[in-house]
């Protein structure tokens with residue numbers, strides 16, 4: 001069987017953490033660490049540090065915004081546009097993280113519009129999807145993640161899929177220490193890939209990376225990375241620590 005053309009991808013979502021001193025330490029371990037050159041590594045600092053991090057990190061490590069708005073400019077106090085993110089040399093944006101959905105009330109519709117606009121503006125995107133514990137326990141996982149994925153996919157043109165990495169992050173696993181088992185994560189990744197196959201194209205399903213997020217650590221990353229449809233990770237807490245390097249190197 002052909003091996004999939006999907007480069008391993010590891011994102012570090014720093015969330016609302018860090019100051020210049022702490023970020024300096026993260027940059028040090030990323031610069032000094034022996035990062036597997038075949039892994040695509042992307043760090044997502046808070047917006048205010050995007051330009052500083054982009055200028056300080058080696059160019060082999062990409063930078064992502066944690067969020068962006070759905071229009072280029074205008075009367076939208078507090079927002080940041082994809083055009084501005086690009087203007088400071090940053091190439092990626094995480095969109096629709098579960099904290100944006102559940103703490104800030106972002107809807108599937110808004111997230112879809114943000115994905116569409118960011119891609120049009122030339123950013124690469126990491127749209128996030130994932131079910132809550134009560135949704136999983138009531139057997140609704142597939143219904144929820146397919147609905148979230150459809151709202152995203154509807155805004156992506158065929159030639160833009162190469163700039164998309166889907167993050168599956170079950171909400172019950174984020175920041176809880178309760179990682180999905182490799183089998184649990186693999187099961188949903190397979191279903192998401194089948195959804196892409198049935199609703200977008202076989203080519204997109206084969207080539208699009210689907211990464212897992214939720215309590216990934218240096219201890220559990222290798223076992224997860226062995227699953228055929230887990231193409232990398234989106235890491236929260238551990239992305240602030242030197243252990244992140246071991247997650248980047250999980251496939252070595």
Ligand code: 13P
Nearest residue numbers: 013174175214215236237
């Ligand atoms: P943790 O790795 O801290 O569980 O966070 C996952 C996450 O939300 C990454 O976007």
